[in-house]
Amino acid sequence: MTAYTNTHQPPLVPSVRPEFERDVLDAGVIGDISRPLSLWERLTGNTLARRIFILALLGAAWQLYAMWADNPLMFPTLSETLTTLWTSLVDGQLLQRCLTSLRILLVGYAVGIVAAAVLTMLAVTTRFGNDLLSTLTSMFNPLPAIALLPLALLWFGLGEGSLTFVLVHAVLWPMALNTHSGFMGVSDTLRMAGQNYGLKGLRYVMLILVPAALPSILTGLKIGWAFAWRTLIAAELVFGVSSGAGGIGWFIYENRNQLEIPSVFAGLLMVIIIGLLVESVVFRSIEIYTVRKWGMQR
Amino acid sequence: MGRVLPFTGQEADPGVLLDVDNVTLQYKTESRLVTATYKVDFQVHRGDRFVLLGPSGCGKSSLLKAVAGFIKPVEGVIRLNGTPVTGPGPDRMVVFQEFDQLLPWKTVLQNVLFPLRSRGVLKREAEERARNYIAKVGLDRFRDSYPHTLSGGMKQRVAIARAMATEPEILLMDEPFAALDALTRRRMQEELLQLWDDVRFTVLFVTHSIEEAIIVGNRILVLSPHPGQVKAELNAHAYGHEKSDGFAALENRIHTMLFAEQTAAAQVSKVTRAVRP
Numbered sequence: 001m002t003a004y005t006n007t008h009q010p011p012l013v014p015s016v017r018p019e020f021e022r023d024v025l026d027a028g029v030i031g032d033i034s035r036p037l038s039l040w041e042r043l044t045g046n047t048l049a050r051r052i053f054i055l056a057l058l059g060a061a062w063q064l065y066a067m068w069a070d071n072p073l074m075f076p077t078l079s080e081t082l083t084t085l086w087t088s089l090v091d092g093q094l095l096q097r098c099l100t101s102l103r104i105l106l107v108g109y110a111v112g113i114v115a116a117a118v119l120t121m122l123a124v125t126t127r128f129g130n131d132l133l134s135t136l137t138s139m140f141n142p143l144p145a146i147a148l149l150p151l152a153l154l155w156f157g158l159g160e161g162s163l164t165f166v167l168v169h170a171v172l173w174p175m176a177l178n179t180h181s182g183f184m185g186v187s188d189t190l191r192m193a194g195q196n197y198g199l200k201g202l203r204y205v206m207l208i209l210v211p212a213a214l215p216s217i218l219t220g221l222k223i224g225w226a227f228a229w230r231t232l233i234a235a236e237l238v239f240g241v242s243s244g245a246g247g248i249g250w251f252i253y254e255n256r257n258q259l260e261i262p263s264v265f266a267g268l269l270m271v272i273i274i275g276l277l278v279e280s281v282v283f284r285s286i287e288i289y290t291v292r293k294w295g296m297q298r
Numbered sequence: 299m300g301r302v303l304p305f306t307g308q309e310a311d312p313g314v315l316l317d318v319d320n321v322t323l324q325y326k327t328e329s330r331l332v333t334a335t336y337k338v339d340f341q342v343h344r345g346d347r348f349v350l351l352g353p354s355g356c357g358k359s360s361l362l363k364a365v366a367g368f369i370k371p372v373e374g375v376i377r378l379n380g381t382p383v384t385g386p387g388p389d390r391m392v393v394f395q396e397f398d399q400l401l402p403w404k405t406v407l408q409n410v411l412f413p414l415r416s417r418g419v420l421k422r423e424a425e426e427r428a429r430n431y432i433a434k435v436g437l438d439r440f441r442d443s444y445p446h447t448l449s450g451g452m453k454q455r456v457a458i459a460r461a462m463a464t465e466p467e468i469l470l471m472d473e474p475f476a477a478l479d480a481l482t483r484r485r486m487q488e489e490l491l492q493l494w495d496d497v498r499f500t501v502l503f504v505t506h507s508i509e510e511a512i513i514v515g516n517r518i519l520v521l522s523p524h525p526g527q528v529k530a531e532l533n534a535h536a537y538g539h540e541k542s543d544g545f546a547a548l549e550n551r552i553h554t555m556l557f558a559e560q561t562a563a564a565q566v567s568k569v570t571r572a573v574r575p
Binding site: 187189190192193195196197198199203207208211212214290293294295296 | 363366368385386387388390391392394396398399400401402403412413416417444445446447
């Protein structure tokens with residue numbers, strides 16, 4: 001009915017309304033335009049606080065489950081593991097093992113990064129380098145580093161040489177792959193801007209491409225670090241000790257053989273703690289002072 | 299009335315700075331070779347605000363990139379001060395349309411400083427120049443901000459300051475205000491004219507907006523599309539932001555020119571298609 005009557009009305013014409021102007025209120029009158037955040041708001045906004053909360057939650061779950069299972073041989077409680085961790089840290093045994101592992105790890109990591117840098121520089125500057133890199137990465141990236149260990153032992157003997165070799169293999173390919181894709185992703189505008197300054201060759205790569213590709217390079221560094229860490233522990237578990245100074249993987253293996261299960265857990269926890277520290281201290285601060293500050297990453 | 303209007307109100311002509319001589323540009327896509335411009339020639343005089351105007355596909359951006367040295371002409375020469383252009387260089391600073399032309403890892407001041415320092419300008423002098431030009435574009439308060447914290451218009455101002463601070467022979471602007479909102483664009487045009495009044499530089503400006511061309515330029519090169527060819531070179535030194543009758547007449551004239559060209563081109567392509575087996 002209403003629809004019917006509407007069709008008989010004249011076509012809709014917007015009415016012409018009078019113009020007006022207003023004075024805006026002074027900010028002082030409105031009041032709460034910006035206020036400091038409350039403690040709770042600041043706490044929930046803090047990444048570290050949120051992470052500690054998650055860790056505490058996980059720890060509590062561990063403790064409760066272990067107490068309920070009540071089987072210290074299979075699954076010791078968190079408190080027991082922490083006590084063992086503390087004592088083996090204090091008597092210097094575990095710390096010594098950690099340092100041994102970390103030293104080898106850092107050498108392998110550094111060599112891997114340098115090799116990756118050389119390969120990717122070649123790849124961005126020459127077409128041959130580009131083809132070389134993509135062929136090599138597609139060949140070797142899927143090959144598990146640990147699978148090379150038997151060969152490495154044959155070539156470099158039972159010692160740091162073979163460990164370093166498998167570490168370099170573990171780091172090099174993911175690192176090169178990420179860095180290269182980062183370089184490829186640098187926008188044309190930024191490239192032209194760099195060339196416009198008259199930059200060429202290595203200066204162009206270091207001053208324009210590297211910072212512009214830093215998010216991908218950092219991802220490569222992180223993945224490389226994780227691969228290196230995993231490979232090292234696994235390698236130590238496989239062939240263990242070299243000349244009396246075993247690493248943290250050997251520590252775990254040894255204690256399992258002696259059924260010192262809390263020590264095994266302490267060793268595993270140590271691996272986790274080092275991983276957390278490197279991720280949340282080293283990589284995070286690099287990110288905060290670079291890519292986040294520059295607005296390339298949220 | 300002839301096609302060339304008399305150059306009024308100025309003193310002696312300070313001479314040719316940029317000579318684009320018979321330039322044909324081509325680029326390759328996956329499956330074909332495309333001619334972007336065909337035998338284009340024009341001369342930019344010192345102090346000109348020279349505008350390349352045309353519809354999309356007329357190769358105006360390609361021409362600018364060729365002047366900047368990013369593209370090599372397949373025919374013809376581009377000469378700056380008589381020397382042929384062979385590659386990109388800081389004597390022809392480019393202001394791009396895209397906002398991501400600033401280095402995100404440097405602050406406003408560092409962004410402006412960087413090309414100066416990498417050219418070997420001494421630190422003290424470079425800093426003084428950088429501050430001076432940042433002040434000229436009105437970004438004093440944002441000297442230590444990172445680009446991602448700035449608005450689009452502010453980023454373009456930084457890009458202009460950066461280009462100006464290197465004191466290039468010629469400033470190349472590739473639709474620098476096209477990605478801005480209308481109000482900001484208008485203000486940026488005013489500021490550019492103000493800056494030109496202050497410093498008196500030479501600028502080659504690419505746009506597809508007839509209005510912007512008349513406001514910004516003193517000399518307008520009208521290009522036809524597919525491939526870009528010179529259609530006309532017009533004077534617009536008499537017009538700024540105020541819309542006079544003359545402004546409207548010129549706007550109309552260019553409009554008809556471009557439209558006529560477009561319909562003609564469509565007919566030509568129809569004819570050629572019909573002729574081909």
